[in-house]
Amino acid sequence: MAEKRDFLDELIDLQSDWRALSDLPSNMVDSLVGEGDRPVFNPADYKEKPFANSNKCLRVASGREDVCSRCLDVCPVKGALRIHNKSVLIGDDCRKCGLCAAVCPTETISTRRHAPRQVYDQIARVASAYEQCYVTCTRALKRVPKGNEVVLACVGAVPRDLWFSLLADYDNINVYLPVGICDRCRTTTGEEVYTDAIATAEEWADAVMGLEADESAMDHEYTRAYKRSQFVSGAIHSAERLVSRTNPALAGAKAVAKKVSDHAKRLDQLQRDLESAVGAKASNNRQRVLTQGRKLMMGALQHDEGLADFIRLEAPVCDSSLCTMCGDCAQVCTTHALDLDRRGNVTVKNAYCVGCGACVIVCEDGALSMEPMDVHELVIPDKAAEELARRKAEAKAKASEYMEKGKQQLGRVADVLEKLDDGSGESGSEK
Ligand code: SF4
Ligand code: SF4
Structure with a gap:
């Protein structure tokens, strides 16, 4: 159901219309700026060669080939990944698609910038700030991404459990892939990997991932909450009643960053709780x-x-x-x-x-x-959330207790006033 608009929404709309008008000269200047001054799209910026911690590899630990071959099966370049002499080796001909890291159950293979928690944070930031978040690949986008577009080497680089947690936590995540794009891709195994991972995540999260195939239909609007926090911070500044040093342009981003960092802290606490319950x-x-x-x-x-x-x-x-x-x-x-x-x-x-x-x-x-x-x-109970809920319930109970007491006192006062009124009425009629 659409949220009810109020006066603040009207003001925000007016402000953005005014900005669009006042930006006209700068837009014109932009169009005159040379190509060299604009950010350039380079697919290599979104790719990263993975590394392996062979101690975690099941095939290495067992010394048997029949125990696991998920990474070898999924690698689109024959021979780029090898397991030899108790080591997982990644050669220079690696395409940096990230599929081996996505399918490895023990996270033996990983990347520095695209580890699951970093990808979660990246997508969560976008999903918190924008109406819609689009996850896509370098081949599909072919341009510098807008604020709400997350570009990966391959959409298959997102593991199943990561899709699940994103779908469980956000309802505005989409994949942008034009029709037939994967059929012509040299990362031949990517489509199968992301189809399986997303289908399972959707089933587990009881949710549906959006799929966008038409670039012109993509929405790049900020969320209402994001716009409101930016506007309120801006208004405080312009009234010169500075209650914080937050730059209004960053106020929304700061709220989003806090949400992501709270999530990271909650996960670390979860691990500590698990370790104390089960043993580290x-x-x-x-x-x-x-x-x-x-x-x-x-x-x-x-x-x-x-x-x-x-x-x-x-x-x-x-x-x-x-x-x-x-x-x-x-x-x-x-x-x-x-x-x-x-x-x-x-x-x-x-x-x-x-x-x-x-x-x-x-x-x-x-x-x-x-x-x-x-x-x-x-399911590990979230002790901090439970404590917060307990305190809230206590405060609510106290508030209703005070309210009840207040009502009783008011009732008593009303009784006294009524009696006084009756008394004065009687004495008046005697006169
Ligand atoms: S998928 Fe992981 S555990 Fe399995 S063989 Fe490859 S590196 Fe080892
Ligand atoms: S992770 Fe689970 S299934 Fe795999 S070897 Fe250990 S106990 Fe067995």
Whole structure:
């Protein structure tokens, strides 16, 4: 439902009309400026060669080729990525599409600027400030992006769990890809990767991602909240009643930055809460690894626990009557979600398990099998939000208590006044 407009909206519209008029001369100057002075679109600026932390690779940990080959299968350049001598190697012929990083369950492969949390923040900033946010690729856009366009080397570089958390937290995220663009792309595996990832994320988040194929239909409006915070800050400045040193042009951006940084703090707190509840280390003293994708997913679930009903995940279950305690499963699990303790019990901490199935593959005794897990286990109560809600409820209860007391006192005063009035009436009639 459209939000009700008020006087402030009218003022904002008037101000932007006035700005458009006063900008006319500068627009004319712009058109006379030489090409060299304008920002230039260079696809290489949006691409980044990934690096690998081979210690996290399931194939390296197990020394077996049948355990995982997701990165090798998805790489569009034959031989650009190799796993050799216990190392994941990325050659100079890498196309920098980011697909290997997106499909690797353990986040063995990553990039500095496009790690899941950074991409989340980048898209969240845009989705908070603009009516619509568009995620696209260098091939589709072919120009310097506008404020609400997020350009990636390939749309397939966004992992499933990241799409899920974005769809769960925002309802204005779209993919912009002209019809048929992927058919002519040399990153031949990208379309399949993003189709799978987005379809699963939509199912899990019970939401639909917008798809825009026509560039002229894209909307570049700021959100109402963003425009209002900029306008109010500007008004405070022009009235010379400076209550803060915030530049009015940055006021909206500052509010958005705070929202993103609050989200990051909440995720870090979530990890600390998880570690104190489940234990940060496995029995071999190895630090358990919570992938960025899983952390983002858990952050979204903390906000909306009901979404756990839509998510389908599997985790290993051990039949202890078949287990010979060889320890192969614990050795291959590079997130250290699976633990074989000194008494020979296999335990799995589902929050850390990425469902790769490597432990099941390496178990020669058939003691492990992948079974559907209860996703509600991934919901970590947000203690700060609970405390805030408790304080709000307390304040509300106190306010209604005072209101009730006030009403009673007013009632008593009214009674007294009525009696006085009756008394004066009676004495008047006696005269
Ligand atoms: S996808 Fe990741 S875990 Fe699997 S082989 Fe490649 S680097 Fe190793
Ligand atoms: S416990 Fe989970 S993360 Fe570890 S190897 Fe098994 S399926 Fe993979």
